[in-house]
Amino acid sequence: MERAELVELLSPEGLRLLDSLPPYESAADVVRTVSLLRKQGHPAGLVATVLTQSKLRAKAVAKFGPFASRMLFTEAGLEQATRLQVAARHAARYARAGLTRVADLGCGVGGDAMAMAALDLEVTAVEADEVTAAIASYNLAPFPNAGVVNAKAEDIDLAGMDAVYLDPARRTSGHGNTRRLADPSDWSPSLDFAFGLASTLPVGVKLGPGVDRELLPEDAETQWVSVDGQVVEAGVWTGALARDGIRRAALVVHGDSAHELTGSAxxxxxxxxxxxxxxxxxxxxxxxxxxxxxxxxxxxxxxxxxxxxxxxxxxxxxxxxxxxxxxxxxxxxxxxxxxxxxxxxxxxxxxxxxxxxxxxxxxxxxxxxxxxxxxxxxxxxxxxxxxxxxxxxxxx
Structure with a gap:
């Protein structure tokens, strides 16, 4: 999505049009909808933008459930977003540890920040990409205890923060057709930066499940998470966010149930x-x-x-x-x-x-x-x- 498309989408006309659309079901429906909206006099660019959002909302139901119908997305942002039931468990770690002021560095479309804000944590969500930051602002608008900053993670002053959460971008920049970056030093922010913060603050880092185990800190807890049979992430937790005596964990989520197997090594x-x-x-x-x-x-x-x-x-x-x-x-x-x-x-x-x-x-x-x-x-x-x-x- 380009900046001009976002501006048009966020206009009162754009949002009303998006919310008026029936749920996306098939490409055949799109052809009929385009024809109808054009006959009603809506600009071609706006029609294309709202239909793209409608399709992304339908796809997002798998991750966000009914909340997807009131959110905005980019294609890359949705792909990288944390599933809601997993994000809720991330947020619960901070709440249990008594860490109430959290910087979410690299917040994407704001899924994890939403889960934290829902538990009454004060969240500063940081996103380097301007369009994605604007979308995160829209998604976090219902939460007065969450704000979005359009900046690089490395440029944020963390004074006053209790803890940090990072989901480093592991793909090339852009909102669609991105490619995976293999070298952790190319991630945004880099893995060295993410783990470096752990020397001063409790840090949680979301990584891909196939992360090289040689990169994992020895004194951190790493929890691999599967949802309905698919391994979706490896979460690395340091300081007060890591549980005593646990260095390896497997969280298995099926629907509304979750079970965990843990070990000291x-x-x-x-x-x-x-x-x-x-x-x-x-x-x-x-x-x-x-x-x-x-x-x-x-x-x-x-x-x-x-x-x-x-x-x-x-x-x-x-x-x-x-x-x-x-x-x-x-x-x-x-x-x-x-x-x-x-x-x-x-x-x-x-x-x-x-x-x-x-x-x-x-x-x-x-x-x-x-x-x-x-x-x-x-x-x-x-x-x-x-x-x-x-x-x-x-x-x-």
Whole structure:
């Protein structure tokens, strides 16, 4: 979004027009809506801008729920924004630690700042990009205890602040079609700057879940977070924001429920053993946090192989930290024999999971020429030195 487009959108006419639109559903609806709005005399540029916002609001529901319908976004800002249920947990850390004046450096469209302000924290939200800062101001307007500053994070005077939150921009600047930056020194602000603040203030830093673990401070708590099966971030917490005795954590969020596995360090893995009646696939947050060994011990399970993140056990225990499967059969791994085995069972719908197997599940599924009314789940992996194909049943 360009500055001129934002000015037009933020006009009384622009906001009224945006709020009058029906919820975005499909590209076909857009064509009809454009035609209708143009017939009503609205300028072409404004029509394009409000329809883009309508589409972004529809997309944002996955992150912000009903709040999305009263917010504004840029494409890049929405992509990088924290999900509301995760942002609420970020804010709760500051509140529990008694840190009431927070600088949110690199606030983006303001998602985390909104969550903090909702808990009555005083938030100074800082954003270097002018358009994004204006959008954050709009989103934070309902909160008198939050304000937005259009400036670089490095230029902010933190005197009077109790703590800092940072979500460094890890993509090139712009509002769309950005690319990822691999070097932490190129992030805005840089990772060195973010962690450097921890010498004087409690700091929380949101990073991508695949962050190089060598970059993580030894005295900080790092919490990997998954939402509905997708690992979405690694949060690094220092000073009063870090919990005593916890250096590794996996937070698993499903809908309105959340469960956490914590450890004082990376957990030692359990030894590998024979395939049991049950197979467990640990949640991605557990894997990233390297707490698979602690999960295995809690389940009475063992590794299926030392370098593959599957667990196996002879008994089943329900857990929020892993998907569980009953092993029904071991099928031939050779593709032609596997096709016959699936055909004999009448399996026409097949979920394919794989670890330790160089296979494209979509391409394999097509080659298997599946037919039949039955459905199943196939796990392609390795036990010891051999490849195996396991037909399993997902447990609730």
């Amino acid at each position: 990376d957990a030692d893995d359990e030894p590998a053993g024979d395939l049991g009646e049950f197979l467990y696939e640990p949640d991605g947050a557990v894997i990233r946090a390297r707490l698979i060994g602690d999960l295995a011990r809690g389940l009475g399970a063992r590794m299926l192989r030392h370098d593959i993140a599957y667990l196996t056990a002879d008994t089943h225990l329900a857990t929020p930290f892993a998907a569980a499967f009953r092993v029904l059969d071991e099928l031939p791994y050779k593709e032609s024999d596997l096709r016959k085995a699936l055909a004999q069972r009448g399996i026409g719908t097949l979920e394919i999971k794989k670890r330790g197997a160089d296979v494209d599940p979509a391409a394999l599924r097509k080659r298997l020429q599946l037919k039949g009314e039955a459905s199943g789940t196939l796990v392609l992996t390795r036990i010891g030195s051999r490849h195996v194909a396991l037909l399993v049943e997902r447990l609730g």
